[in-house]
Amino acid sequence: MNKRNPFKWPVTLIAWFICSWCTPLGAAEVNWQSLSADQQQLLGAYEAGWADLPEEKQRQLLRGVERYQAMSPDEQAQAKARLKRWQQLPEAEKLRLKERFQKFRDLPPEERQRLRRAHQRFKQLSPQQRERLKRRWQRMSPEQRQNMRERLRNMTPEQREAFKEKMQQRRKQ
CATH class of the missing domain: 1.20.5 (Single alpha-helices involved in coiled-coils or other helix-helix interfaces)
Structure with a gap:
């Protein structure tokens, strides 16, 4: 029985977005029939062209699905909301963010960790403190x-x- 899932397309995009930075595993191409029913449901938008996808892309999508499935319902909802915001961004802004992310990935591990800690500290500030800090920076x-x-x-x-x-x-x- 093939039930239509109204979340299939957003979930597929979430899976792609989550895993777009993953590295290849180097294993053989994945046959569509070898995927679980859940994986097929989440990746349904790719079924027709699955065999034509590069093996690396198949692996990335599968890792994204695994990460998505391991998330709590709240985390899944957050991932969907982030994806929706991403989809609504102008292409120029998406490109700018991708470039910034690549610059971040190119940093030494210690510097990336330092930036993650600073971001965590920022997130722990009250909304008023964050707003004051942002205004000060912008000035x-x-x-x-x-x-x-x-x-x-x-x-x-x-x-x-x-x-x-x-x-x-x-x-x-």
Whole structure:
């Protein structure tokens, strides 16, 4: 029985988006009939052309489906929302974001980890704090921004913590 799933296309796109950065496994091409019913349902949009897809693309899609299936319902909903936002972006913005992501991937692992930690700290700020920080950043000239980046990049963790405390005290005044 072939039930139509109204989420098949969005889920397929989510799977593709999630795994678009994956690397190939180097195994043989995957036969459509060897996929599970769930995998076939999620990748249904690719059924007609599955055999024509490069093996690497098939593997990427399968890894994306596996990641999607391992997500909680809340995570799946978030992934769908992110995909919807992505789809609504103008092509120029998508290209800009892809280039930024590639630059991030090209960074040394320590630098990527430092940026992830900084992003986590940013996410932990209250919405009001994030908004104030964004406005302050936007008011800076490009030179001021570059100077701030270099200054923060050259700080030790202890200096960064002291700087953070100093900024928090300033906000309270």
